[in-house]
Amino acid sequence: MVIRPASEAVAKTGAASMRQRRDPNTLANYNEWHTTHTTTDFVIDFGARRLKGTVHLTLENLAKDSREIVLDTSFLEVSSVRANDETAEYQLAASRVEPYGTPLTVSLPATTDLTASHVTLSIDVATTKDCTALQWLTPAQTSNKKHPYIFSQCQAIHARSLFPCQDTPDVKSTFTFNIRSPLPVLASGLPTGPKDFRPGEDGKSGTLLYTFHQSIPMPSYLFALASGDIASASIGPRSTVWTGPEELTASQWEFEEDTEAYIQAAEKIVYPYAWTTYNVLVLPPSFPYGGMENPVYTFATPTVVSGDRQNVDVIAHELSHSWSGNLVSNASWEHFWLNEGWTEYLERRIIAAVHGSDQYRDFSAIIGWKALEDSIAQFGEDHNFTKLIPDLKGKDPDDAFSSVPYEKGFVFLHHFEKLLGIDKWDKFIPHYFTTFKQKSVDSYEFKATLLDFFANDADAAKKLQKVDWDTWFYAPGFPPKPDFDTTLADQCYALADKWQALAENHKKSDFKPSAKDIESWTANQSVVLLERLQSLPNHPITPELISLMGSAYGYESSKNVELVSRFYTLGLMSRAESVYKPTAELLGKVGRMKFVRPLYRQLIMRDRKLAERTFEKNRDFYHPICRGMVEKLFEKHA
Numbered sequence: 001m002v003i004r005p006a007s008e009a010v011a012k013t014g015a016a017s018m019r020q021r022r023d024p025n026t027l028a029n030y031n032e033w034h035t036t037h038t039t040t041d042f043v044i045d046f047g048a049r050r051l052k053g054t055v056h057l058t059l060e061n062l063a064k065d066s067r068e069i070v071l072d073t074s075f076l077e078v079s080s081v082r083a084n085d086e087t088a089e090y091q092l093a094a095s096r097v098e099p100y101g102t103p104l105t106v107s108l109p110a111t112t113d114l115t116a117s118h119v120t121l122s123i124d125v126a127t128t129k130d131c132t133a134l135q136w137l138t139p140a141q142t143s144n145k146k147h148p149y150i151f152s153q154c155q156a157i158h159a160r161s162l163f164p165c166q167d168t169p170d171v172k173s174t175f176t177f178n179i180r181s182p183l184p185v186l187a188s189g190l191p192t193g194p195k196d197f198r199p200g201e202d203g204k205s206g207t208l209l210y211t212f213h214q215s216i217p218m219p220s221y222l223f224a225l226a227s228g229d230i231a232s233a234s235i236g237p238r239s240t241v242w243t244g245p246e247e248l249t250a251s252q253w254e255f256e257e258d259t260e261a262y263i264q265a266a267e268k269i270v271y272p273y274a275w276t277t278y279n280v281l282v283l284p285p286s287f288p289y290g291g292m293e294n295p296v297y298t299f300a301t302p303t304v305v306s307g308d309r310q311n312v313d314v315i316a317h318e319l320s321h322s323w324s325g326n327l328v329s330n331a332s333w334e335h336f337w338l339n340e341g342w343t344e345y346l347e348r349r350i351i352a353a354v355h356g357s358d359q360y361r362d363f364s365a366i367i368g369w370k371a372l373e374d375s376i377a378q379f380g381e382d383h384n385f386t387k388l389i390p391d392l393k394g395k396d397p398d399d400a401f402s403s404v405p406y407e408k409g410f411v412f413l414h415h416f417e418k419l420l421g422i423d424k425w426d427k428f429i430p431h432y433f434t435t436f437k438q439k440s441v442d443s444y445e446f447k448a449t450l451l452d453f454f455a456n457d458a459d460a461a462k463k464l465q466k467v468d469w470d471t472w473f474y475a476p477g478f479p480p481k482p483d484f485d486t487t488l489a490d491q492c493y494a495l496a497d498k499w500q501a502l503a504e505n506h507k508k509s510d511f512k513p514s515a516k517d518i519e520s521w522t523a524n525q526s527v528v529l530l531e532r533l534q535s536l537p538n539h540p541i542t543p544e545l546i547s548l549m550g551s552a553y554g555y556e557s558s559k560n561v562e563l564v565s566r567f568y569t570l571g572l573m574s575r576a577e578s579v580y581k582p583t584a585e586l587l588g589k590v591g592r593m594k595f596v597r598p599l600y601r602q603l604i605m606r607d608r609k610l611a612e613r614t615f616e617k618n619r620d621f622y623h624p625i626c627r628g629m630v631e632k633l634f635e636k637h638a
C-alpha cells in the first residue's frame with residue numbers, strides 16, 4: 001500500500017503552489033512574504049571567529065494583510081531590525097525548535113504601508129561559535145600554514161546560521177555580497193571588484209571590501225563564501241581554478257583538459273550555460289563533501305586533485321547542477337531527487353558524450369547501483385528515507401542524506417529515456433529546464449510537465465500511461481534494476497573471482513597477482529574490484545593477501561583517496577593490521593565524509609582505542625558536520 005501525502009493534492013493545483021508552504025523544513029512564513037533580493041554586508045573577523053554585519057532582505061508582500069515576517073535563524077545574535085529604515089520590534093523565540101533553529105519574528109511598525117509591494121528589512125547580525133555553516137581554520141590547519149581560512153557550506157539548512165533568511169529552496173532571491181576581509185574572498189556571484197582598502201590597526205593587516213553580484217535568483221542554500229590565501233589560474237576560456245598558491249599548478253593540470261569540454265557537452269544536452277563563468281575553488285582537506293555546486297564557484301575537496309585526472313567526474317557533477325538544482329531547484333528537500341537524480345543523469349550523459357560511448361556512463365551507473373544497495377542496507381528496505389519522496393516533516397534533511405535520491409532518481413530518469421526512446425526524451429530535457437528555469441519545482445509538477453509534453457504523441461502518451469507513479473514516488477526500497485552495459489565492470493568481477501579463489505583455496509589456484517592485471521584499468525575499475533572483495537561473504541581475504549595486493553597493484557602508495565580508502569576498508573575488514581596505522585594517518589589528512597565515515601566505522605570495530613586517539617587528535621581538523629557524524633558513529637558502536 002502506498003500512502004500519498006496530503007501535499008500532493010495541494011501541489012497538483014499548480015498555479016497556487018507559490019502560496020503553499022510546501023517545504024516542511026523552514027519556520028518562515030514564506031507563503032505571506034517572499035524574499036526577492038538579499039544584500040549581505042559582512043566583516044570576516046578571523047580573530048573573533050565570526051561574521052558580523054548587516055543583512056538587507058527585500059521581501060515581496062504576498063498576503064497584503066500580514067504585519068509579521070518570520071525568518072529562520074540558528075545560533076545567531078540579532079541586535080537590531082529596521083523595516084524601511086524604521087526601527088521594528090522583533091522577537092527571537094525563547095527556545096530552539098529542533099532541528100530547525102530559532103524563528104525570528106519581526107513585527108512591522110504601524111507606519112509600514114502594507115499596500116506597498118515590497119518591504120526592506122535591515123538586520124544587524126553576528127554569527128556565534130555554534131554556527132554550523134562555517135569552518136574556521138587556523139594557519140596551522142592550512143597547507144602553507146601562513147594564514148587563517150574560512151569557508152561556508154549551507155546546503156541543506158545551514159544558511160540560517162549565517163543570517164536570518166527564508167531558508168527554503170522554494171524561495172529565490174538575487175544577491176549582493178559585500179564582504180570585508182584581510183584575505184581574498186570568493187562568493188557565489190560574479191565579482192564586481194574589490195574596493196575600499198582600509199589599513200589595519202595595531203599592526204594588523206589591512207582589509208578590502210570584496211563585492212559580488214548574483215543576478216540570477218537563487219535559494220539561500222547556494223549562498224557561499226570563502227576567504228584565505230588563494231590564487232587563481234585559467235582552466236578554460238570561461239573557467240578558472242582557485243586554490244592555495246602551492247597547489248595551483250597541480251589543480252590547473254587536473255581540470256584544464258576537461259572543464260570546457262564538459263560545459264559544451266552539457267550545453268548540447270540542455271541549453272547554454274547561464275552563470276557567465278564556471279570556476280572551481282579547491283578547498284582545504286577538511287571540506288566535508290566531494291563538491292558543492294555553489295553558483296559561479298564550485299567548491300571541491302582537494303581529493304579530486306589526485307594527479308591522474310581520474311576524479312574529474314565530480315566536476316561534471318557539480319557543473320550539471322548549474323542547470324539541475326541551481327536554475328531549476330527542488331522546492332523542498334523531500335524532492336531532493338529532482339536536484340541530485342537529474343544531476344547524476346546529466347553527469348553521466350556528459351561522461352558518455354565526452355567518451356563517445358555509453359560504456360563509461362553505464363560503468364558509473366553500476367558504481368551508483370552499488371552505492372544505492374549500501375544506502376538501502378544501512379536504512380533497511382522499508383525505511384522512509386529509501387523513498388524517492390521521503391516524508392521530512394520534523395526531520396533534519398542532513399539525516400536523510402544518502403545515495404537514494406541520487407541513484408533512485410537517476411534510475412527513474414534513465415527509465416524514461418529507455419521507455420520513450422532517447423530522441424523523444426532528449427526533446428523533453430530542454431523543455432523541462434526551460435519551463436522551470438529560475439523556479440522551484442516538485443515531483444508532481446515534473447510529472448504533470450512530462451505528461452503534458454507528450455499528450456499529443458499517442459505512442460509516447462500510451463507508454464507513459466503505464467508508469468506506476470505512486471510506486472516510483474512512495475514505495476521504499478529498490479527500483480527495478482536497469483540493464484547496464486557491464487563490459488568495464490566484468491573485467492573487475494573476473495579479477496575479483498581470481499582473488500576469491502586464491503583466498504579460499506590457494507593450493508588449487510595458479511593465480512599470481514601482478515601489476516599487469518590492472519595495467520589498462522581506470523582507478524574506478526580498481527574501486528569496483530575492491531568493493532566487490534569487500535562484499536564477499538565471510539571475508540576470505542587474509543592479511544597476507546592484503547599486503548600482496550597493496551604492493552602488486554600499488555594501492556598502498558596510491559595518491560588517489562577514492563582508491564586508497566577502499567583498500568584500507570578492505571584491509572580493516574580483513575583484520576590486516578598493516579593498514580591500521582595508515583588508516584589513522586589518512587583520517588588526519590582528509591575530512592571528506594564519504595571517506596571518513598566508512599574508515600571510522602571499520603576502525604572502531606577493529607581497534608577502538610586507535611580510533612578514539614585518532615578522533616581526539618583530529619577533532620578540530622574536522623568540519624562541525626563531520627565531527628558530529630563521527631561522534632554518532634562512536635555512540636552507535638559503543
Ligand code: BES
Binds near residue numbers: 155340594
Ligand atoms: N549538493 C551535493 C552536496 C551536498 C548534498 C551537500 C546535500 C550538502 C547536502 C553535491 O552536488 C554532491 O552531490 N556532491 C557529491 C559529489 C559526487 C556525487 C560526484 C559528493 O560530495 O560526494
Ligand code: ZN
Binds near residue numbers: 317321340343
Ligand atoms: Zn550533487
